[in-house]
Amino acid sequence: MVTGVMNIEEGASLPAKNTFQVFMCSIIAAVGGLMFGYDIGISGGVTSMDTFLIKFFHHVYEKKHRVHENNYCKFDDQLLQLFTSSLYLAGIFASLAASYLSRRFGRKPIIMSASAFFLCGAILNFFAQELGMLIGGRILLGCGIGFGNQTVPLFISEIAPARIRGGLNLMFQFLITIGILAASYVNFLTSTVKDGWRFSLGGAAVPALILLIGSFFIHETPASLIERGKDEEGKRVLRKIRGLEDIELEFNEIKRATEISNKVKSPFKELFTKSENRPPLVCGTLLQFFQQFTGINVVMFYAPVLFQTMGSGNNASLISTVVTNGVNAVATIIAVVMVDRLGRKFFLVEGATQMTATQISIGALLLKHLHLIGPITSRSVPLIVLILICIYVSGFAWSWGPLGWLVPSEIYPLEVRNAGYFCAVAMNMVCTFVIGQFFLSALCRFRSALFFFFAVMNVIMGLFVIFFLPETKGVPIEDMAEQRWKKHWHWRKYFKQN
Numbered sequence: 001m002v003t004g005v006m007n008i009e010e011g012a013s014l015p016a017k018n019t020f021q022v023f024m025c026s027i028i029a030a031v032g033g034l035m036f037g038y039d040i041g042i043s044g045g046v047t048s049m050d051t052f053l054i055k056f057f058h059h060v061y062e063k064k065h066r067v068h069e070n071n072y073c074k075f076d077d078q079l080l081q082l083f084t085s086s087l088y089l090a091g092i093f094a095s096l097a098a099s100y101l102s103r104r105f106g107r108k109p110i111i112m113s114a115s116a117f118f119l120c121g122a123i124l125n126f127f128a129q130e131l132g133m134l135i136g137g138r139i140l141l142g143c144g145i146g147f148g149n150q151t152v153p154l155f156i157s158e159i160a161p162a163r164i165r166g167g168l169n170l171m172f173q174f175l176i177t178i179g180i181l182a183a184s185y186v187n188f189l190t191s192t193v194k195d196g197w198r199f200s201l202g203g204a205a206v207p208a209l210i211l212l213i214g215s216f217f218i219h220e221t222p223a224s225l226i227e228r229g230k231d232e233e234g235k236r237v238l239r240k241i242r243g244l245e246d247i248e249l250e251f252n253e254i255k256r257a258t259e260i261s262n263k264v265k266s267p268f269k270e271l272f273t274k275s276e277n278r279p280p281l282v283c284g285t286l287l288q289f290f291q292q293f294t295g296i297n298v299v300m301f302y303a304p305v306l307f308q309t310m311g312s313g314n315n316a317s318l319i320s321t322v323v324t325n326g327v328n329a330v331a332t333i334i335a336v337v338m339v340d341r342l343g344r345k346f347f348l349v350e351g352a353t354q355m356t357a358t359q360i361s362i363g364a365l366l367l368k369h370l371h372l373i374g375p376i377t378s379r380s381v382p383l384i385v386l387i388l389i390c391i392y393v394s395g396f397a398w399s400w401g402p403l404g405w406l407v408p409s410e411i412y413p414l415e416v417r418n419a420g421y422f423c424a425v426a427m428n429m430v431c432t433f434v435i436g437q438f439f440l441s442a443l444c445r446f447r448s449a450l451f452f453f454f455a456v457m458n459v460i461m462g463l464f465v466i467f468f469l470p471e472t473k474g475v476p477i478e479d480m481a482e483q484r485w486k487k488h489w490h491w492r493k494y495f496k497q498n
């Protein structure tokens, strides 16, 4: 695949107008992020709705309302967690399939299929009568997410002129946060409606339909067309999206990059066996591992459950979730605007520090005030926890959220970029699955200590960034090895001395 085909300096000097076509294509594709976000935001609220629990998880409903039930264990149920996490399991396989299929058939059909899968999943969930239908719907949604997450960010990179590639790319994460926010608001609205959960889950059809209809209007990327030997069509699309007649320079760049990339017959083998690929492989994949072990999805999936555990009513807990998700969206914009000025490392270390402090504070508050039985008696504690969660979420949203995607997209050499990016996507899905599947059980067993665990993880990831991640801001992608890895105190040993 020929993503990010030219180095940034070359790319920046290539003539291109900021055309309507580019913005339209990028925004439509980024709706894939909206789908992803909608799902993340909807699950938590739905699993805390009584009517949903009564229908599918009656035993959890009874447990939740048992006065003498241990606070930390009210929602501990493997099946309930499978409802959230099954999607990510399906997503892992789907993104692997998408990395192959999008190379063979192009990016556009994969984006279309992503929306079609998601639409079918939403419909199945809306009509769900039993757990099997519910989980089946989740698996279809997962296929949609896997196809979308693997293809959309790369599609945007390929369609955008190099000058604005970073900003357009971060739009994916921004739309994820908008999706989460919209979903939590939908949950708030439907929570008082009879069988409201059906509307919450069925609402996923809206972003899916927008993407499905929109995807008829997007262009296949020039890189994908040229890679598959359709040079003339590639040139025609290039003229359209760049708003220029003379696109020979960029066409030749893509052609040259395609030739290099086609020489590598097995990118995965190259990625895993060549020692020079080790530094970006370790850093890119670990960044996604750490992104999930910031504990962010504990908040995203289970915030309403957490607020209810502290004794907030249904409504209050859903409103609190809308607030934290609003903070998430706004803080992401700060990253979009500032990351090319202040650099990646600054935000990653600052974010990790902020999250460490807030996790410790939340853990300490719960330890002191949330006893095994009964709600928190102090009225101010849930409010303080809400404020702390907002500070925590903003720390994530301007750092590990968007940079977890951006950094892996800019540290790999061209020949293995697609395979390397897949590793980041897969790591994201695996870790999201683990958190989704085990958090509620872990909360039951480890109680507030769990927050201290995430605090320790945040310290480790901050240290990792300080010592192991080179600053990639402003470094041309193809010069990354020369300018960064080869000069790094640790990673330089992976390069043959010459």
Ligand SMILES: OC[C@H]1O[C@](O)(CO)[C@@H](O)[C@@H]1O
Residues within 6 Å of the ligand: 040, 173, 176, 177, 180, 291, 296, 297, 300, 328, 401, 402, 404, 432
């Ligand atoms: O905005 C929070 C969301 O962002 C992600 O980390 C993706 O980058 C999700 O896993 C999370 O739910």
